Amino acid sequence: MGLAIVHSRARVGVRAPEVRVEVHIAGGLPALSIVGLPEAAVREAKDRVRAAIQCAQFEFPARRITVNLAPADLPKDGGRYDLAIALGILAASGQLTTEALDGWEFVGELALTGEIRAVDGVLAAAVAAGRDGRRLLVAPGNGHEAALATGVDVRTARTLLEVCAALDAKKTLPQAQPLPCQQMQAPDLSDVRGQAQARRALEIAAAGGHHLLLVGPPGSGKTLLASRLCGILPEPTDAEALETATIASVSGRGLDATKWRQRPFRSPHHTASAVALVGGGADPRPGEISLAHHGVLFLDELPEWSRHALEVLREPLESGTVSIARAARQCEFPARFQLVAAMNPCPCGWAGDPSGRCMCNDEMIRRYRARISGPLLERIDLHVEVPRLPPGMLRTDGAPGESSAAVRERVLAARACQQARGQRMNARLDHAMTNAFCRLAPRDTALLERAVDALQLSARSLHRILRVARTIADLAGIDAIETPHLTEAIGYRKLERGRERAAA
Ligand SMILES: [Zn+2]
Incomplete structure (x- = not known):
């Protein structure tokens, strides 16, 4: 039926290597499988992604869905790929244009309601996304941190629905802003x-x-x-x-x-x-x-x-x-x-x-x-x-x-x-x-x-x-x-x- 590729970032030490989330949807019995050495937390992503897609009033495809996280030898823990997986499923099933995802990277966990949640290590992800010439989308709770990276366009969104609406209509999402820095108050x-x-x-x-x-x-x-x-x-x-x-x-x-x-x-x-x-x-x-x-x-x-x-x-x-x-x-x-x-x-x-x-x-x-x-x-x-x-x-x-x-x-x-x-x-x-x-x-x-x-x-x-x-x-x-x-x-x-x- 369809294929979509979405970019995301892993967390390995202080590095944030690129992870490609490949989503393939084919005929067959309804199933969702995630391959590419996923750990327990990534398997839990299945349930979160399904609920978030349904809560955002999209249709969760009743087909055979295969998600591949590449490269396979990278550790993939936590819920940081939830948003990328959900967007991949929507694009592969024709509910979102694949062009809308071009030039973007996504790092964020999904709540069952479709709300995007903060994850750790987004600063390294922002620096790396900027180096590769892509924009980064993170949860509002990660915005201040990701905004510390220079030379990268970081946007925030509260929910999966907000991301899809903005990407499809080519509307702008709020730019992540750094917080004002406090003067050092070291004892004298x-x-x-x-x-x-x-x-x-x-x-x-x-x-x-x-x-x-x-x-x-x-x-x-x-x-x-x-x-x-x-x-x-x-x-x-x-x-x-x-x-x-x-x-x-x-x-x-x-x-x-x-x-x-x-x-x-x-x-x-x-x-x-x-x-x-x-x-x-x-x-x-x-x-x-x-x-x-x-x-x-x-x-x-x-x-x-x-x-x-x-x-x-x-x-x-x-x-x-x-x-x-x-x-x-x-x-x-x-x-x-x-x-x-x-x-x-x-x-x-x-x-x-x-x-x-x-x-x-x-x-x-x-x-x-x-x-x-x-x-x-x-x-x-x-x-x-x-x-x-x-x-x-x-x-x-x-x-x-x-x-x-x-x-x-x-x-x-x-x-x-x-x-x-x-x-x-x-x-x-x-x-x-x-x-x-x-x-x-x-x-x-x-x-x-x-x-x-x-x-x-x-x-x-x-x-x-x-x-x-x-x-x-x-x-x-x-x-x-x-x-x-x-x-x-x-x-x-x-x-x-x-x-x-x-x-x-
Ligand atoms: Zn003594």
Whole structure:
């Protein structure tokens, strides 16, 4: 009787590959079969599509209907193809002209009433539809999100009937509109009193994109400091913001279309599973490290995290991506986050405090710190102590700290130096670039060698020291790395030194 082809989009990781919905109607006993490796949810689509077509006052053909979702090797879950299948059946049965579907893509689930429902991952679908030169139709609930994609015409419709009426009569459907963006309201660094050393480390971390570990007793302000990192980072570029938004869009937790321009700050609790942290599941979804892409991942109580969760963190810390293999499916999610970790100095939290209230012995402290593996510690460039402040410093009569805006000026200047030199942040310099850009005077080379020897540092740590020294020199606006820059950078490997002493 008829054949129709309708375009739609799948959701695979952060990609939205094209799916062709082919509908064939032939004589024979009335039946609807969907082929192309459909999962349970797609089979349920049969019932929804039938009800929606009937509710929209169309006729559901009493023929043999075959729906093929191509290519067959793509996962096809959820109800995102409902609308495309329904339109295909209407076109193949002559109730809608096939020309009306030309140049369109459809992504949306159908309610039994024919209402179009929002699905996840439409931002990636909108970007991909634009690249292929087609218009996209989504549910009104997806409009704000899909409208973030540029160079694509996104329309919304409330019901199947509305879509058919508009397509047939060549009437226009409402264009999807982005929501006005909220200004970033990151907490300000001026709230942090004292803590000169930790503030300095935070500034270096922001300037060069380095990972940071804060070590201090409870209540010393570690969380306060970490939550202020986003406020001193440069604004994300359009491309960066779009990448982060695309991840949130496929996470199944929804994307806040008013905050997509802000760098994410994620602070999962230490009881979170490895899957929640790095992503996974039968239908792989991004984890916290990907939701923190181009932003900050704050891991408080680092030694309390499961060993497994911390080990799976190592690879993305280096590569900026995480790959998840699950049965036949392989997914990659971007995960270029900046890590800020925090921990107490000992199990009770008060080691080194002048009050002398810590009763932990050396062995307890050693075991506590050993929960963080050497290879993970190695990947954190800056280890800094955050001591408890004397009570007077915490009162509001103490001088407020420097504002985030002032610190950010210096961070931006240091980033500009790095951009001009190597087109990337110092933390992302590769081996060859580190050697080229982080040259030392012979005297300083000897100093570094002695430090590496004394602290028994690995080659990886050595390169990280060089890159941090490079950032410190950039913050000072100086071309060549000088002795004070290097000694400061070496000073930030505190915890590795602590391990050696404790192990000895
Ligand atoms: Zn203690």
